[in-house]
Amino acid sequence: MYGHFGFHPHRARHSRHGMGGHGVGREGGHGRRGGPRLGRFLEHGDLRFVLLALVEEAPSHGYELIRTLEERTGGAYRPSPGAIYPTLALLEDEGFVAQSQGSGARKLYEITPAGREALEPQRPSVAAIFARMNETGDEVGRHKVRRGMENVKTALRLRASRGLSEAEAEAVAAILDEAAGKIERVGQ
Incomplete structure (x- = not known):
């Protein structure tokens, strides 16, 4: 039964991080290049409801769903196809999703x-998962900024x-002044 969710009990027991192949992204639970430990996002079966919530927001094909989850976590979690x-x-x-013809050869999944x-009864747990993903994305972003600051100082x-x-x-002062101005304008 769990094989449908991407979880394999034997791999979970024997894998390095106990995640059974879907609980962490490609970085094995750690931020890229030695960043903070990000932990587990999904328990057994959670992926079903996360995907349902995402296709409810917008009909999507599989790779869009992968990218969406990766973006929500700042790249810390990327489920595999x-x-x-x-x-x-x-x-x-x-019968929880249906395929419809999207643009090109890819089929869209709709709720x-x-x-x-x-x-409906899973919305609170899905909201909690999305909140954890957003917090992780924020943490990853802060880590990237700190890394950049350390690179400049070095x-x-x-x-x-x-x-x-x-x-x-x-010349160095001009570069730093220009960088400061660009940083202030980020997101505007």
């Missing part, structure tokens, strides 16, 4: 009335240790 497509097939077998009915220290002429100091 081997977890997404079998779960979509299960949802279709249960059905039965899917909405099945999702580059400045290294450059300053070799000595700076007046012209070089002015």
Whole structure:
């Protein structure tokens, strides 16, 4: 039964992180390049309801769903096609989603009335999962900014240790001033 959800009990017992192949993204539960530990997003069977909620928001094909989950976590979690497509097939077998013709060869999955009915009692847990994903995305973003700040500090220290002429100091200051202005405008 759990195989439909991308969870395999034997792999969970023996895998390095106990996630059974779908509980973490490609980074094994850690942010990229030694970032913070991000933990587990989904318990057994949660992926079904997460996907239902996403196709309720907007009909989607499998790769769009993968990208959406990756974006919501700032890249910390990216489910594999081997977890997404079998779960979509299960949802279709249960009558919770239906395929419709999308643009190109990809089929869109749309939620059905039965899917909405099945999702309704699960909305609080799905909302909690989305909140954890958003928090993780925020944490990953903060980590990336801190890493960038450390890179700039290191580059400045290294450059300053070799000595700076007046012209070089002015050039570095101009670069930092320009960067500060661009940072202030991000998101505007």
